[in-house]
Amino acid sequence: MSTSAPVDVLFVLFAAGAIATAYLVFRTDSMVRAAYWLLASFVGVGAILVLLKAEFVGLVLMLMMAGEMTIMAFVMVMFMMNPAGLNPMLMVHQHKTAIAAGVTSFLVLAGAALLTDFPNAPATQTSRATEELGTELLGESMLVFETAGAALLGTMVGAVAVASRRGRYGDAEEGSIEPPLQPDEEWAQASAHRTEEDEHEPSVHGGHS
Amino acid sequence: MNLDSLLIVAAAIFGIGLYGALSQQSFVMLMMGLELMINSAILATVAFWAASTGGSPKGQMLAIVFMTVMAIEMALGFALIVNVYRARKADITEKLKKLKA
Incomplete structure (x- = not known):
């Protein structure tokens, strides 16, 4: 799968944005802000999906998450303590175990991705991907x-x-x-x-x- | 942008999501960790679709199934939050030491 230079630059930007905002979800005091950081992370992933020519899945992901995060923000304001982040807050348990589990899973998954030889069969006729998906959805x-x-x-x-x-x-x-x-x-x-x-x-x- | 770099991005998001799901006390923050993990699964699925299945639409179909799983998880999660708050006035996992009221 080879891509042009502008697509590569966009990919690096969206990937870095998606990872950074995913990290910020658990680093902000305000739960409402956390919901919108999560939305930003989903938009980054959705944009990468659009770059991969899976336009339908990428846009549906963004649309769905926009609605879902609004509901999530409402739920936080209704039920959670400190939704606005006026007080500093770090509400965690088993913190070291969780960090170790997260880092380990990243290393194992990234190592598996790098060490495995996946079949190289890039998508062809990508301009018709959405049409093919529609036929698949209501066909086979x-x-x-x-x-x-x-x-x-x-x-x-x-x-x-x-x-x-x-x-x-x-x-x-x-x-x-x-x-x-x-x-x-x-x-x-x-x-x-x-x-x-x-x-x-x-x-x-x-x-x- | 190649399959390896896409899978590494997905692995990073999965790791952050796993950290969140294991460490957060608040129900909603815990659900955000689960969401991030499903998000990375969708990214990896579409990356495989684009790079190693020859663009078969069934690959995107699987991504849509993951999205359904995500919607179901969110809907039931919110319903349980509402119910647990009504019954126990609880908003963090530590307040649910026993399941029976």
């Missing part, structure tokens, strides 16, 4: 495509069921309450006990009320 691979659609529909129903206020065992805000073993027995009052426990727990939320 239609079952895969439709299965993905059905899985997404199932996810939507499941996500609404999981997130809805009214859970299977009563109000979701009260936590799960076990159903009685005998039909005429009262429902266990697990919620009152749990609220008491919560009050004694030292607050982990810093400055968030």
Whole structure:
């Protein structure tokens, strides 16, 4: 696969940008900023996909991530402590193990990429790649495509069921309450006990009320 | 731009994502690590499609399946965040020491 010099320059720029912004996701205090750094990383990868002549996949990736990161920013403002990054924050556990795992996986994967001889069969007729993908989506691979659609529909129903206020065992805000073993027995009052426990727990939320 | 350099970029993004998924306490930051890992898988898949499959559209099909996986992971992740916050007022993994309320 040989590419022209301008494409190589663009590739280096987008690759460096994608890696740098991916790193910044875990280095910024503000979670909302982290969401948008992640979006920047996805845009970098999407641009590389466009350079590889996979225009459809690259643009769909950018579009999907733009919507997803907006939702993510909303979720952070709603539920997370310190979403604006006004206080310095480093909320990590097993930090050294995680760094070692990340570096090791990078070295192993990069080493595997360099040491393996992959078949050299670059894409031909690349200007028709999107057309070919469209024919594939609604032709030979239609079952895969439709299965993905059905899985997404199932996810939507499941996500609404999981997130809805009214859970299977009563109000979701009260936590799960076990159903009685005998039909005429009262429902266990697990919620009152749990609220008491919560009050004694030292607050982990810093400055968030 | 050749297959090796593309795979090294993908490996770097995967490493950062693995670090994030293992180290972050906040649920949303943890999910961002998972997203980065799937992102690198998409990049590697399309790199293989462009360099060593002769441009078969089935390679891009696989990338679309990865995107579906990503969307499902995000949707269920957000639903679980909402539910766990309702039930426990928890937003970090450390507050979920036991699964039963």
